[in-house]
Amino acid sequence: MAFARDDNKVLVRTRRCRSALNRTGIPGGDYCVNPYLGCTHNCLYCYASFMLKYSGINEPWGSFVEAKINLPDVLKRQARKPGTVLLGTVCDPYQPAEREFQLSRQVLSILGERGYNVEVMTKSDLVLRDIDLLSRFPGFSVELTITTLDAKISRAFEPGAPLPERRLIALKELNRAGVETTVFIGPLLPGISDSCRQIEELLLAVKAAGGQRVLFDRLNYLKQKFIRLKPVIEKEFPATIPAWNQALTAPDQYSAALRSRIQEALADSGLKGRIIF
Ligand code: SF4
Numbered sequence: 001m002a003f004a005r006d007d008n009k010v011l012v013r014t015r016r017c018r019s020a021l022n023r024t025g026i027p028g029g030d031y032c033v034n035p036y037l038g039c040t041h042n043c044l045y046c047y048a049s050f051m052l053k054y055s056g057i058n059e060p061w062g063s064f065v066e067a068k069i070n071l072p073d074v075l076k077r078q079a080r081k082p083g084t085v086l087l088g089t090v091c092d093p094y095q096p097a098e099r100e101f102q103l104s105r106q107v108l109s110i111l112g113e114r115g116y117n118v119e120v121m122t123k124s125d126l127v128l129r130d131i132d133l134l135s136r137f138p139g140f141s142v143e144l145t146i147t148t149l150d151a152k153i154s155r156a157f158e159p160g161a162p163l164p165e166r167r168l169i170a171l172k173e174l175n176r177a178g179v180e181t182t183v184f185i186g187p188l189l190p191g192i193s194d195s196c197r198q199i200e201e202l203l204l205a206v207k208a209a210g211g212q213r214v215l216f217d218r219l220n221y222l223k224q225k226f227i228r229l230k231p232v233i234e235k236e237f238p239a240t241i242p243a244w245n246q247a248l249t250a251p252d253q254y255s256a257a258l259r260s261r262i263q264e265a266l267a268d269s270g271l272k273g274r275i276i277f
Contacts, residue, residue, distance in 0.1 A: 011064040020075035030083030035103035038065040041161035072106040094124035112137035125170035141180035175210030186217025191243025203269040
C-alpha cells in the first residue's frame with residue numbers, strides 16, 4: 001500500500017513478508033535478513049536492481065522502498081537456530097525509511113537476545129542510532145561502505161546515500177564504542193575513484209577513524225553498468241572516458257593493474273585488507 005512520499009520524493013510503502021531469515025551463500029554468513037525491498041540510496045551502480053525483474057514493480061530502482069512491516073514477527077518465529085546473520089545483503093537496512101519503521105533496530109534486538117551474530121551492511125550513519133545494541137552484543141559487527149572521499153563523486157553515483165564524511169564519522173563512533181568494523185571500499189570506478197592517490201588517501205582516512213580492516217572490490221558487470229553510468233560520466237567526468245574505454249576493452253588487464261595499486265597502498269597502510277576480485 002502506497003502511503004507517502006518522503007522529502008526526497010521517493011515512494012514509501014509497506015508490504016508483508018512470508019520469510020524473514022533466509023539461508024545465504026555469501027561468505028561469512030549463514031543467513032541473511034533484508035527488512036526493505038528497494039533502496040532509496042539510489043546508487044547508479046547498484047547490483048540489487050535485478051530485484052525489479054522478480055518483484056513485478058515497475059518504478060525505477062532507487063525511487064521507492066517497501067518496508068516489510070511484519071518482518072520482526074516473522075523473525076521471532078523463525079530465529080531458533082543461532083548462526084551468523086548478514087543484515088542488508090540486498091537493500092540497505094539503514095536507508096532513510098529505517099528512521100521511521102525501525103525494522104533493523106528490532107532485528108538487532110531479536111537476534112541479539114537469541115544469541116545470533118549479526119553483521120550489518122550499510123552505507124549510512126543512521127546505524128549510529130543503534131550503537132547501544134551494536135555494542136551490547138559481542139557477536140555484532142558493522143561493514144560500512146565508503147567508496148570515495150570525494151563528495152562530488154559520491155553525490156553523482158550515490159545520490160541518496162549519506163556523504164563520505166558522515167560515514168567516516170560513523171566509523172569513528174563505532175570504533176570508539178568498541179564495535180567491530182570493516183570498511184567495504186567498492187566499487188572503485190575506472191578513472192574516477194581508482195587512482196593510487198585516492199586509494200591511499202581513503203586508507204589513511206579509515207585508519208584515522210580507527211578502522212582496522214578493509215575489503216576492496218572493483219565494478220563488476222562493467223559493460224552493463226557502464227550503460228547506466230554513461231550519462232553521468234559524460235556530463236560530470238568526461239575526462240575519464242578514455243579510462244573507461246580501456247577498462248571495457250581489456251577488463252583483465254584493468255583488474256590486474258587495479259589489484260596491484262591496491263596491494264601497494266594496503267601494504268603501506270598497515271591495515272588488514274582483502275581484495276575480493
Ligand atoms: S546502498 Fe546498496 S542497495 Fe542501496 S542503492 Fe546503494 S548499492 Fe544499492
